[in-house]
Amino acid sequence: MELSRIISGEMYFYFDGAYCGMRQELTFDEDIDGNVLKEALLKTQKVHPYLKWTIEEKDGEFFYKDTDTDTTLIEGNKDIVLGTDEFDGHLIGFLYYGNKLRMDLYHGLTDGVSSKRIMETLLYHYFSIKDGCEYKADNILIKEADEKCGYFDEPYEKEIPPFTPNDTPFAAPPEDEIFRFSEHEEADAKSYVQCIRISDKDFMSFVKENDSSPAAAFAVLMSQTIQKMYPDNKKQVKINVPINLRSVLGVDYTFRNTTGDVAIYYDPDKLFKLDIKDQCKAMRTSLKEKMARDNLLSVAKSQVDFLGMSKGYKGYDAKYDMYSSIPLPPSDSIFISYIGKLNADSYDKHITDFSLISGARDGIVFNICDCGGDFVLTSMKKGSLKGFSDAFCEHLKTYGLDARVMPEKEIKLKYVALRERLSLKGKRLYD
Numbered sequence: 485m486e487l488s489r490i491i492s493g494e495m496y497f498y499f500d501g502a503y504c505g506m507r508q509e510l511t512f513d514e515d516i517d518g519n520v521l522k523e524a525l526l527k528t529q530k531v532h533p534y535l536k537w538t539i540e541e542k543d544g545e546f547f548y549k550d551t552d553t554d555t556t557l558i559e560g561n562k563d564i565v566l567g568t569d570e571f572d573g574h575l576i577g578f579l580y581y582g583n584k585l586r587m588d589l590y591h592g593l594t595d596g597v598s599s600k601r602i603m604e605t606l607l608y609h610y611f612s613i614k615d616g617c618e619y620k621a622d623n624i625l626i627k628e629a630d631e632k633c634g635y636f637d638e639p640y641e642k643e644i645p646p647f648t649p650n651d652t653p654f655a656a657p658p659e660d661e662i663f664r665f666s667e668h669e670e671a672d673a674k675s676y677v678q679c680i681r682i683s684d685k686d687f688m689s690f691v692k693e694n695d696s697s698p699a700a701a702f703a704v705l706m707s708q709t710i711q712k713m714y715p716d717n718k719k720q721v722k723i724n725v726p727i728n729l730r731s732v733l734g735v736d737y738t739f740r741n742t743t744g745d746v747a748i749y750y751d752p753d754k755l756f757k758l759d760i761k762d763q764c765k766a767m768r769t770s771l772k773e774k775m776a777r778d779n780l781l782s783v784a785k786s787q788v789d790f791l792g793m794s795k796g797y798k799g800y801d802a803k804y805d806m807y808s809s810i811p812l813p814p815s816d817s818i819f820i821s822y823i824g825k826l827n828a829d830s831y832d833k834h835i836t837d838f839s840l841i842s843g844a845r846d847g848i849v850f851n852i853c854d855c856g857g858d859f860v861l862t863s864m865k866k867g868s869l870k871g872f873s874d875a876f877c878e879h880l881k882t883y884g885l886d887a888r889v890m891p892e893k894e895i896k897l898k899y900v901a902l903r904e905r906l907s908l909k910g911k912r913l914y915d
Contacts (some may be wrong), residue, residue: 489513578606
């Protein structure tokens with residue numbers, strides 16, 4: 485297949501303090517055939533099992549169907565959306581008009597590497613059906629895509645010597661004993677962004693040296709930064725690490741069809757008595773134990789819905805679906821968002837995962853952006869964000885990691901897509 489049939493491709497990310505999303509948009513050299521696209525989407529579902537609903541068409545409108553209900557997700561005969569009725573389809577969606585095809589991912593499902601994999605699968609089936617021949621998958625890889633996306637090792641599953649309860653410095657404290665980040669600064673109505681540039685190769689070397697995972701390593705490094713900024717802090721700090729869209733791309737894989745976030749706490753007096761390697765080990769162990777405790781490793785596959793929560797899960801409330809059973813962070817927590825699953829061969833490659841869940845409006849949201857491996861911090865507290873970013877960069881130098889905060893102008897030009905830029909002529913999936 486000639487790649488020239490795709491004239492251009494762009495990927496955007498945005499976060500407005502309440503919603504976050506990632507959009508991939510491709511421009512074809514001819515108008516898209518809706519019927520072929522629909523058939524290609526159905527074939528794509530078979531490759532990526534989390535796209536598990538069928539698509540039906542009634543009176544020119546597309547529907548999805550699960551075992552219980554038929555729900556119109558979006559009106560108009562040129563919109564194809566896959567999702568759940570509780571969220572009006574804004575978890576994952578496809579839209580085409582003319583010669584443009586758009587895929588949107590929202591909330592904790594924003595994952596740039598995985599979106600490329602999905603789009604590649606869709607293109608493969610679309611052109612194979614349209615041209616009446618079967619192309620080789622290698623001929624449709626999107627530039628710079630991770631070829632192994634969806635088939636990788638899970639670092640949490642690596643054997644770690646078990647810690648006894650006394651050795652693991654994590655326990656859930658009362659709410660009034662949880663650390664609040666910059667509690668005296670009022671949150672604004674907008675979100676601010678700081679982008680930290682650091683060598684992803686050097687960072688992954690740090691991860692390997694300390695027998696860690698990316699999520700655990702960043703949790704430790706950010707925790708150490710907090711301790712330097714607030715040396716008198718004795719309160720426990722809450723950290724959330726999500727299990728995300730990329731988790732469900734694997735086939736024979738522990739976290740298949742699960743997503744959510746894991747909340748853990750640490751006691752500064754206990755954590756920082758350990759050396760750096762044991763801090764990382766303790767963080768990883770606690771993440772793994774917390775996942776098991778929250779039943780995220782053992783949900784019944786026959787009962788798992790799109791977001792991976794079992795209908796028999798303790799605390800499940802049909803009215804609010806899964807959210808009644810997921811621990812969200814207090815408003816002033818440091819909220820760490822990273823998928824933390826890399827193939828062993830990816831240690832020397834660029835980090836291209838992206839992950840973001842809204843929820844820490846007054847705290848700092850941390851994510852790794854798909855735009856070249858840079859690390860992005862967002863917050864609705866401008867002063868707190870600036871202070872933490874500078875302190876974080878300075879602290880990274882302790883471990884030989886050279887980091888800098890990118891100028892605001894450079895961030896806006898390269899990493900932040902405004903809503904106007906995201907708005908297309910076709911019907912928006914949500915406002």
